[in-house]
Amino acid sequence: MRHTFIALSISLASIMTMAPVIAAANTWQSDVIGVNQSQLTPQHWLSQVTDKTMMSAAQIAAFNKQLIAENEHIVDPLDFASQLTGEQLKAYILSISAVPKSPRFYPNGVALSNKHFAKYLANLNLDAVADNNQVSYAMVVKRSVLRTFPTSDRVLNSGLDNDLDRFQESGLFPGDAVAILHQSADKKWLLVRAYNYLAWAPKADIAVADKATLREFKNNEDFLLVTGAKVNTAYVPDDKTTSQVQLDMGVRLPLVDPQQVPNLLHGQNTYASYVVQLPTRDQQGQLILKSALISRSSDVNLGYLPYTQQHLVKQGFKFLGERYGWGHDYNGRDCTGFVGEIYKSFGLLMPRNSGQQGKGEYGINHRFDNESSEQDKLTTVKQMQVGDLIYIPGHVMMYLGEQDGQPYVIHDVKGLGYNKADGRFYSSSLNGVSVTPLLPLRLSQTQSYLDRTYNIKRIR
DSSP states (O other): OOOOOOOOSSSSHHHHTTEEESSSSTTTEEEETOOOOOGSSHHHTTTTOOOSSBOOHHHHHHHHHHHHHHHOOOOOOSSSSSEEEEHHHHHHHHHHHHHOOOOBTTTTBOOOHHHHHHHHTTTOOOOGSEEEEEEEEEEEOOOOOESSSSOOOOOOOOOOOOOTTEEEEEEEETTEEEEEEEEETTTSSEEEEEEEEEEEEEEEEEOHHHHHHHHHHHHHHSSEOOOOEEEEEOOOTTTTTTTOEETTTEHHHHHOOOOGOSEETTEEEEEEEEEEEEEEEEESSSSEEEEEEEEEEEEESSSSOOOHHHHHHHHHTTTOBBBBGGGGGSBBBBBHHHHHHHHTTOOOOOOOSHHHHHHSSSSSEEEOOOOHHHHHHHHHTTTTTTTTTEEEEEEEEEEEEETTOOOOOOEEEEEEEETEEEESSEEEEEEEEEEESSSTTTSSOOBBBHHHHHHEEEOO
């Protein structure tokens, strides 16, 4: 299998005037520049990549351990301090729940006033912060959200773009361990620290447990990994907590000991399914682990996938066409959620935000600054390997391979911009997981993605 080092055989000027693909009459066509139908399949790219394992399980464990030790954005929630002073807790609360300096609007166009923010600030429950505050620990029981303030209200930059809820921070998934720092005044929200973020989560989606139980669940080596974009547990007629629970890529659930698996579970024979331990929440908010079925036909794997270029391509394409969701909104994900979930398939942890990823010292980094020339960047682009991550401010892309000397990427992206053959700037939307060539992409008529690239990172 040949290595994925590429040579750009076409000039940058010709790249910038690549035409959108228009097929014959009554067949597929697109305004996305330089992409054909074949390139929208993983098979197109798999011929370029190797199945060689790039990091062993031990190396990945060491990578994660070092990341937790050295990167301030990644923690083990179960190692979070068991007590916080009042000053510490208030600092955590206000680090996420700050009134923005820019105007914010509700979807109906009404601008948020000081009176609106006063309501959200009151729900922070700062008056309940004591001199010493006990931290508890818990597990997420369903796909959930992390919010800037303890509210579900959608808040936008303007009425022009309803897609970007500025109070939406990230997502949580079944089996995620969290530290609980604080409760909102209305007792409906918890300030939680997940492994890569701190924000407010709905209390109804969180189940409290002792650390020993959570560690046993988290560290169980006999587990089922969700490798599809989304997988559901089997339907259960009389138990909503285990019926058709959505599990996203990267979720890992311990398998029930085979000696403890009954022939029938919830009235269904277990022989054609995996039986997993599923976290659920009782009426008192405590964690209850229940047995649940996941069909053997589901896109799952016993343990983590081998970290190979082939699996990087396959995992990325499982999200192709999924709607862009800022901060895991719309039951989807954004650019960093996209790459984060792909790499979770191998057990690799990632910071939440693109800046935290791109500026992080982990991995092998090729950094650029204002003094870097276009040729400096192109030289590094020529040496990219499949799975390398390309960072511009606010966005990340994953390198797929090359065709006709042109590097291609897969990314979860909102906008689409490039210069047409006549030099005019074309602006539209992708708003989903997309395959595109890298070099023609532009933020404006005069500024390309390459101009703004500040790091190309390889996870090793």
